[in-house]
Amino acid sequence: MNIGKRQAAALLAAAALPASAMAQSAREIRQRTLVIGVPSDPANLEPGTNRAEPIGSEIILNVFDTLVAWKAPAFDTLEGRLAASWTVSADGKVFDFALRPNVKFHDGTACDAAAVKAALERTKAVNPYMRASFDPIAGIEATGPLALRITLKETMPVFLSLLAQPQAAIASPAAWERHGDAFSVNPIGTGPFRFRSYRRDTDVVLEANPDYFRGAPQLLRIIYRIIPDASTRRLELENGGLDIVHQAGQLAAPPVQDVRALRNNPDIEVIEVPSQIIRQLEFNNNRPDSPVADVRVRRAIQHAIDYDGLLSGIFGGTADRVYGPLTSNSWAFDTRMRELAPRHDPAAARRLLAEAGVQPGQLKLTMYSFQGALWGAVATFLQANLAAVGIETTIAQTEFPAYRALHVAGRHEIALDGRQPWYNDPDAHITIGYLSSLADSAMTFRMPKDEALDQLILRAQTEVDFEQRKALYHRVQAEIVARAPAAWLFSPKLIVFRRKGVQGLVVNSAPPLNEYWGVSKG
């Protein structure tokens, strides 16, 4: 059969069409794929097993939905997600939620009141991390197909904030029954992205959920690439292998020199947002045999520290000052703290030490610190400050597990530590940190028995009226500052590096996890 040149060309074009269409599709997928660099594997990708591990938590926020969520960009009010609306009883104990209609899980099953009830009850039963949040729940009822009632044993104004945590997200009951233990690596929720795959030590891949009830996301795919080495993450970001790198660890902070270098890189934008993370030099407040049991010694140490020098010298603008037990961006922050907070005053420090009967050079302390260059720099800076007032310190940088064990056992006298609130409420810092009845649990200030302060903290925790609650937290802050349980040092900013072209990213501060539903890549 003879075919002319024109026919041959037509045939060739027809044969080439599917290939070019496929190439087009692959190109489009690449263009609409967001690649995020993270330092480690996520530990559990579903709310029933995740224990506030940050990478898994962020994935949960994007694969699942909570009943309520903090509203971007200010993150200061709650909005409904799976809940279209809700009411709270006058005594603050009964929460009635009206759920959104026609919401389906990624497996096609309905997300109705029965499913939400089952999901919350399961998380309450199986996730020990959520005990503190969900133990106050007396009962959960599906009062209608889309009506859910949660009754608390006691008044707990922070409860809605707790429901906005990733660990309070709603998982598909049918899916966890089908997958069993494997559900933690096969998560199925209602969120804007569907889970596609997880290769350990390599990547987690999410794909857009076109049926998402708030509208399909603009991205087609998110890939979390697991790159443990910070310098490799930076090189990949600069080279275009990553679109976003963000702090994804409670103790991690990008080196200042990296921040400076990347600020000067025209292809990269550095987003810096004040956080609610607090880093402090804390005293063991429950060790009567230690010199730091004397409040005058603690105040002397507070006055010895050059707070502004620390911020400018070590952090180069990547951290803010902290004046007390809450950061200045907390809604409960009392602005009087700026005046009450200790100032750098070496003369006052020496005077207080003399009043406490401590001679210059007599006091020798071991300052425990986490590992890493940043913590080492902070510890060295403080060591010089303390030496200037006659306190000799030895720095002991300790691996995280050993450090935490030492801290829980209360074997330290002074230690550098930090707190990162997981929900946007002063309760996250105050109750866990300063309630003396929790002194022996992990990550507290080991406060000595203090009925008056405990009662004040619990009143603030349970007060329903917002203004009264705020006033109570103001009192709590003043009382804590008076006891000088720590020298509050700085609050690192949340720093996210993104390549130009990534648009719509709004960084949340508490918890510091990003939602990618509204993000696009140009």
Place this chain on the structure above:
Amino acid sequence: MARMIAQRLLAFLPVLLLVLLIVFALSRLIPGDPATTLLGPGATADQIAALRAQLRLDEPPLSQFFSYLWGVLQGDLGRSLKSGAAVTQELLERLPATLELAISATLVALVIGIPIGVLSAIRANTPLDHGVRIVSLAGVSMPAFLLAVLLQLVFGIWLGWLPISGRNSPYFLGDPVTGFAVLDGFLTGDPEAAWDAARHLVLPVMVLAAFLAATLARFVRNAMLEAMAEDYIRTARSKGLPERSVIFIHGLRNALLPALTVLGIKFAELLGGAILTETVFAWPGVGRYMFDAIRNRDYPVVQGATLVFALLFMLVSLGVDLLHAALDPRIRRRVGQ
């Protein structure tokens, strides 16, 4: 020969037992409690105690060791404290990545190190020899992390020829067949994926191979110099054999014996280097798995990964011994007797 292999394999058992005992004791001597680490902030003493009981960390160490040993004998290396998954399964998932790296690095080191050593020896004390010695000294001395970052900067960033990290590009999402990425690319009929995986292999292999190649080159050079001064070389030359035959058949064959021994010993260092290399290059292998486990006090993983490394080292040593026997008739005779 089969008897020798059987004897050597049998001798593995007490060595492995000793390795297990040492790692078990060491991992528990390091301060830090896995339960506290796992539970994280806000955990109460009761919760920590409950998790310790659940993980059987509250049992006496000897009892923990024997129950672990019983599991190992049945192929059960326990469950990761971090992920809750079976360690055997997690190791099997990662082993191909480490083997792919280690085998490639060894081959590259052999291909580069031996010829350079030979060349350096037959051109001893010439500018070429001096150059080779300086370069090989640098290769032996340079820390792996520095070489890794240098290669990433030069070939990844400045020249843009090679990927900086990972085992393949994030857009290749194919399921593994054998776990060997390059091979899987071919097996799944996707040469583009194979090419992509091969490109990702280059930089970490260069880092791992550099040390081994440099060490080999130095050993082969010295061994060749010694061998070439032997009487049998003079005899071979006086018989009128071509110089190529003298060098490769009589010289190199004898010089290879000590080099092989070095290769076997240095393979352990290569595996140690894999821990760092896999971390810097985000390579999903056993080394990185072990590094994370040490940081998290994930005892079962540390023990399991050490066992795998010990086993690999012993297998390579056995392989080297077999090669020795193949190359040296005296050893063959001894084995035969």
